[in-house]
Structure formats: structure tokens, C-alpha cells
Amino acid sequence: MSEQPLFKVTIDNITIEVPAGTTILEAARKIGGEVAPPTMCYYSKLKGSGGKCRTCLVEVSKGSEKDPRPMPKLVASCRTTIMDGMEVKNITSPKVLDARAGVVEFLLLNHPLDCPICDQAGECHLQDLSYEHGKEKTRYEFQKRVFHKVDLGDKIQLHMTRCILCYRCVFTADQLTTNREHGILDRGDHSQIATFIQKNLQNDFIGNVIDVCPVGALTDKTFRFKNRVWFTKPVDAHRDCDKCCGEVQLWMRGDEVYRVTARKDEWGEVKESSKGSTGWICNECRFDKKKVSDWIIEGPSNINRHSVISQGHYVGLKKPNETLSKVMQGRDPKLLMNIHEVSEVNKENIQLSLLERPAHSNDFNQ
Amino acid sequence: MAVKLLLEKAHIEGIRSYEVYRREGGYRSVEKALKTMSPENIVDEVKKSGLRGRGGAGFPAGMKWSFIAKPEGVPRHLVCNADESEPGTFKDRYLMENIPHLLIEGLIVSSFALGSNDTYIYIRGEYAWIVDILETAINEAKANGFVGNNILGTGFNCNIHVQRGAGAYICGEETALIESLEGKRGNPRLKPPFPAVKGLWERPTVVNNVETLSAIVPIINMGGEEYAKIGVGRSTGTKLISACGNINQPGVYEIDMTISVEEFIYSDEYCGGIANGKRLKACIPGGSSVPILPANLLLKTAKGETRYMNYESLSDGGFATGSMMGSGGFIVLDEDQCIVKNTLTLARFYRHESCGQCSPCREGTGWMEKILHNIEYGKGKISDIDLLWDIQSKIEGNTICPLGDAAAWPVAAAIRHFRDEFAWHVNHPDESQKRNFGLAHYADPIYVPVTA
Missing domain, CATH: 3.10.20.600 (Ubiquitin-like (UB roll))
Structure with missing residues (x-):
């Protein structure tokens, strides 16, 4: 393979070098933390995805070293490739934050916000997005669009009311399965994901549409209403499967396997399997293998500390990459009060996570 | 009487037929272009003419043509955008209905300039009868050696295909048009890559409006510099x-x-x-x-x-x-027209025609329509006017294609210039259902500050 030239790109005052052809979003993900724009429709493993939801809009304040003019409009970072010397503003641009808040509001207009009864709650990208970038109140005073629930076969349920039309499942069905039976009907705000006259989706890999769905529009009927995801413990497991890589995540409670999904990375996308291909899993692994004895358990999954799923799982804590001080060019965020200066209760040298039992006040008296 | 270049012959009896069109000097530009000019010459003439795209954006046509990529061994295409769906616009329909050969003539010359051997006319589905007119004209031109293989013995091949749309406004956007022409759902593509590099079937493509392509005929006949003398400035x-x-x-x-x-x-x-x-x-x-x-x-x-x-x-x-x-x-619009109602009508149109691909346009257009509906029917609140302004500003510039802008601008302009009419609707919910705001001060002379 020929050596690819490296391009220098500065995102929110952090400069990195990435191979030519990388998108702004992928570059920002290499930096990680808050600098990576949120995405609802982009999925690095699906060709052609992205550009639709507009949550990843960023400002390009300098086009490149050769042509330093800024780009006139905000651009979708997931589909814009970097140029050498490009300067991008994400969280340092008020314009971006304003537009993003607007997009979140638009996405939530017709979303039912029925999180309390939605199976996706706790691992929903829209939930995270509105928590991080949305406003606390909506200005929408009209009826939301409502659809009937549709069963796509006996294992998958489509609840269009929650859909944000990211097209990810359409790309999945197009690229992973052989028959195209699944697409978008109608247009505008009445467009919907649909199959050909409620035809079943019967392909071996169609279950992956559940994994790519960023919201609770496509859910696993073998898991619906059985448990909240944050009560279950995710463990990595594998089995010998002749159809797929067989590397999965089991969502367990006690000895019971409640749900099987593909393994996901920190951006909520399906991870690569150990063989190097994308770790899509087949329907048999996903829906039919619900006994512990079906699987070889590798150990607890690493879960982002910020996720609600990590509540109660004290093992394998993964600290997110903190970028804020770099964005602010070395300065730390200004603290209103440093707890260690005013209180002697909380001691930095005592790591509660290392205790094997619940913490006790005596633990602070060492 | 002003200069007429396109409609000069449009009212001659039988001009729709090849014989009359040819008798009136039609297809002269094809003879001139194919026999005496090189493709580069034609592009230069169009550049000199200063012709700007007539579809709406007004981008210089010659410039657009010069952007087309010319990779070795890859066919190029010219697509004529006849998906004229903008409310209030019916000029292309008039041209194609009355003098179809003018468009065919312009298409052949332009195809020659761009090196397109397969040229497409994408026509809006509602213009069903015009498809027949165009196809008759194409067949006549073919019978007389102006379309098809080896045109006028020059070795240049050009076939013209007419494709009907299925009735979507969005398919007038050039990348959505290309998607639709390929047989897919008419969703606009993300740019870049621009059609000039990767358009129809990933091949370099130029998409031009009917009127733009028809204007190529007088430009070739009279020369780009002569053409540029008509009109003013750019x-x-x-x-x-x-x-x-x-x-x-x-x-x-x-x-x-x-x-x-x-x-x-x-x-x-x-x-x-x-x-x-x-x-x-x-x-x-x-x-x-x-x-x-x-x-x-x-x-x-x-x-x-x-x-x-x-x-x-x-x-x-x-x-x-x-x-x-x-x-x-x-x-x-005369003094009896209600600006709120007019804006509502437009908002309803854009809501209906949004492709639903990107969120600001999909959700924002529907929201604007609902708010405008409330204001029009006396259920609005005064805060709705500012809300509308905010929504349109969140749509404009944040969408994949210009439909988002097109939906935002009419609302923005109506509020900018007619805010008091909106406020009157809100403040007089009963009266606004019975009578119109009227002319008010909208025709009063504008105060122009005098600078020393």
C-alpha cells in the first residue's frame, strides 16, 4: 500500500494529523471527548450513511492552507473530508451550538418522548443528544405525528412514532442483506420506514437493524418490556457460529440472558470482530441463543462511565478522554468552589471504587 | 418593442412542426456549431455571452460548463431540467409547448459542447402532454438528421431521451433530479462531489434549465459578444x-x-x-x-x-x-390579498414537498405551517411571530439542499416586511376572519435619508 499523505487539521484548538480523505468527524473522534460532534444518522460501518440529521454540523473557519477562506455555511462533519491546514470549530463556535440546539428541537418535535415506557431508554442516542445539547423546554404546541406499531416478522417491532428517519436501517438492509424489502415511503414529515406491504423481514442478518437504530423505533421483540437495560449486566461472550462472527454482548441479570446484541464501541457503533470484519451478528445468535450454556463468557464488557448502564458495574471502568483543558488552550475550567479546599470529608487519596464492600464513614478516617 | 430572441417565432402557425421551424431558420446554430466550431469555442462563446442560469440561482452557464470533469473513457451527460415546479413559474412549459424545436436545437449544440452522447430531458410528471410534443419533435429532428448518430455527417452522436418525473418539486433540485433519473427515490445528494464531477451514474454531468439551453441557440447564431450587448451589466x-x-x-x-x-x-x-x-x-x-x-x-x-x-x-x-x-x-398581489394567507399557502407547499431527508427541513417546514395556520385562523399568539422567525433561521443554511432555504425565505421576508399584518391577525382574531388588512402603508413612499 502506498503511503498516504498526512493532513494537519485543527479542531477546537487541538491539532492532529490524519490521513488524507478522513472526514472531519472521524478526525474529531480520534481526539475524542466533547470535541467529537454528536451523530444520529452517520454510521461509519454503513456506506453512504450520514449527512441527514444535521446534528454534526461544524463551522470550518479556515478551508485549508492553500485556500484559507472559511466555508460559508456550517457543514456536516460526517461527510466533509479534511484538507491540509483546515481549522474547524465545533464546541468553540456559538453558531454551531445554536444550530445544534435547533436540530435537537426539530428532532424532538415529533418524537413522543415516551422514554419511561421505551426499551431503548438508557442506551438511546436521542436521549443522550437531548440531554447534552437540547433545551429543557419545547416550543412545539401541536399534535405529534403518530403511527401504528408494525411487526416486521416475529422478532422485530417497528414503532415509527419514535423514528427520526436516520436511514441507518435502510442502509443496513441494503448492504447486509440480499433482498431489498425495506425502505422509505412518502416524503417530508409524513415519510416512514416501511416494508413492502408489511412483508416480513426474513433475512439472516436483518436483526442488525435493531442495533443500528439510534432510537427505540426498531426493537427486539424477544426483549421488549422484559427489563430495563441498566438493570442488566453486559458481558462479552462468543460461540461458534457458521453464519456470523459469533462475538456478542449478553445482557444478563443473574443467570438469565435477557438479550443478545452485537458489541458496540464508544460511539455506539458495532465493533469490529477479532477477525477484522464488522461484528454484525446473525438472527440465530441474536434471537435464539438465550441460555448461558450456549455461550462462552469472556467477562464483563467495558461500559462508558457516563452511561447509565454502568451503574452498579464497578469493574472495567473506562475513563472518557477529557479534552476541555486542551480546547481552552491549557486553562482549566473555572471552578466556583474546590471541594477539597472547604471540606475534609472527601479525600482524594481514598478510592472508593477499590473497596470490596459498601463504603463506610470509617473509610475516610484513615 | 423590446428584443425577442426566444419567443420571436413562437407564434408562427405550425412552428411546432419541423418543417415550419426549419423554414424560419431553425437548426442554423447546429450547422454553425457542429461544422465550424470546436466544443471549446462554443463554451467560450457562452462564457462571453454572460448567460446566467435561468432556473433560479443565476449561476453563469459558461462557468458551469467549464467545470465539467473530462476523465478519459468516461461518458459525460447533459441533463435538461424541465421539472418546472416552482409555484408561479410556467415559462419552460410555454417554451416547450409552443416551440419545442428551439429546446432540441439548444440541446444538440450544448451536448456537442459538453461531449454528451446521451442527453436527457427530465420533465415534471404533470406536463404529461408536453412529453408527447417533445418526443414528436425529437423524432422529427431525428428523421432529418439533427438527432441520433452521425449528425450532419460530422460523426457526432447525440440521442435525446425524455424522462417523466413522478410529481415531486424536490426533483427540480439537480442532485435529486439525477437520483430520480437513475430510478431512485428523489433525495438530494450531499455535495461535494458536484454533478460536474460525479453526476448521473457517477459520470460528469451538467444540469441546465430549459430556458438556459434554449438561449444557447441565439448565442451561437449571433455570437456571444453580440448577445452580451443585450441587457444591462451582468x-x-x-x-x-x-x-x-x-x-x-x-x-x-x-x-x-x-x-x-x-x-x-x-x-x-x-x-x-x-x-x-x-x-x-x-x-x-x-x-x-x-x-x-x-x-x-x-x-x-x-x-x-x-x-x-x-x-x-x-x-x-x-x-x-x-x-x-x-x-x-x-x-x-393586490390590496385585497392577505399576506398571512399567502405565506401559509407557500409554507404548506414546502411542507408537502420536503423530501424528509434532513431534519431541519422535514420538521421545521411542518412546524411553520402549523403556526401560520393558527395565525391565519385567528388562533395565533403574538410570540408566534418571533417563534416563526427563529424557526426559519434554524432551517436556513442548515439543510442538505436549497429547499430548506426556499422554505425559510418566504416566511422570513413576510415577517420582515409585513410584521404588522401578522400582529393585526393575532390581535384581532375575529376581525381578521371577516376582512383583510388591506393595503395599509405598504405602498407609501420610503423615507430615504439624505446624506450630505
């Missing part, structure tokens, strides 16, 4: 304006872009004044997506100068006090 040549609304003589007019807006509306040669002796209240000068202007800003610019019917003058003052030439759909 608005060269002639432009078809489809005038409609509350005027005495609605129709398609060819203007040379030197006349004032006032003359266009009131002279008997053109619109013939406002119908039923009413007074002018407002006008959308370039098709439904361009900003609406009140009478006073339409006839005079904010600086107090006369406004002319050309690209520069109509957009004088930017969006704050100006509008756009757009596609030339000139919609005139």
Missing part, C-alpha cells in the same frame, strides 16, 4: 418572465432586462396594470421561494432608486430590502 440577454396574480394580462413575457418593475407591471405591452382597478400591495418577483416585497420596496430600492427587472437590481439591498430574480415567476 444581466445579459433576454429573460422569460411568467407573470401571474392580480394583473390584467397574465402570461409569459420576454424582456431584455432594461425595463423597470413599474413599467413591467403597468405598461400595456406587459402586465397591463393591476386587475379591477385595485392597487398594488406586494409582489414575489421570482417564483415562490424568493422573498416577497411590499409595493414601495418593489418599485424603488431602499436608496430611492428605480428598481429594474434584472438580476442585480431586484437583489439590490440584499434580503433586508431586496429580493431575487429567481426563476422569473412574477406573482403580483
